[in-house]
Amino acid sequence: MKYGKSLIGALVGASVLLSTSVMAENHVVNAEVTAFNPLVLKVAPGDTVSWENMNGHIVNTIFTNKDQSKTEYIPEGAKGFTSAMGENFTTEPLTVGGVYLYKCDPHWGAGMGGSIIVGEPTNLEAIAATKPKGALKRLVKKTQKAVK
Ligand SMILES: [Cu+2]
Secondary structure: OOOOHHHHHHHHHHHHHOHHHHHOOEEEEEEEOOEEEOOEEEEOOOOEEEEEOOOOOOOEOEEEOOOOOEEEOOOOOOOOOEOOOOOOOEOOOOOOOEEEEEEOHHHHHHOOEEEEEEOOOOOHHHHHOOOOOHHHHHHHHHHHHHHO
16 A cells, blocks of 8 residues: 555654654552552653552542541642542543652551652652651652652
């Protein structure tokens, strides 16, 4: 088959236009007993993240405070996520740069959580400034160590 020059030109043009979405990657996090591997994941804006081996686990960006109020440690303007129990879950493209913290609710007592750094960790200082305690504090420390 022979393609005309105009078709090739159109294809090149389309591929330039689509380059951001074509280059977007999916990154896989494995649930391993009561830990996510990798625990801190660096991705580029527009990438997606999938969790595998999620039998018995969930990923949830909503944290419940002592007074039962809810907090999400995600960048300003970003959308959090909550998977269904046991579901191998994939995020929407993470277009807003910054740090996203998440946890596995059933195993959060064992420290099962993780962080995704999309581009630059612009909101990490603000998260640390909330003086997190316990497992959340450890998760923030590990995230800070990963960006040093
Ligand atoms: Cu879990």
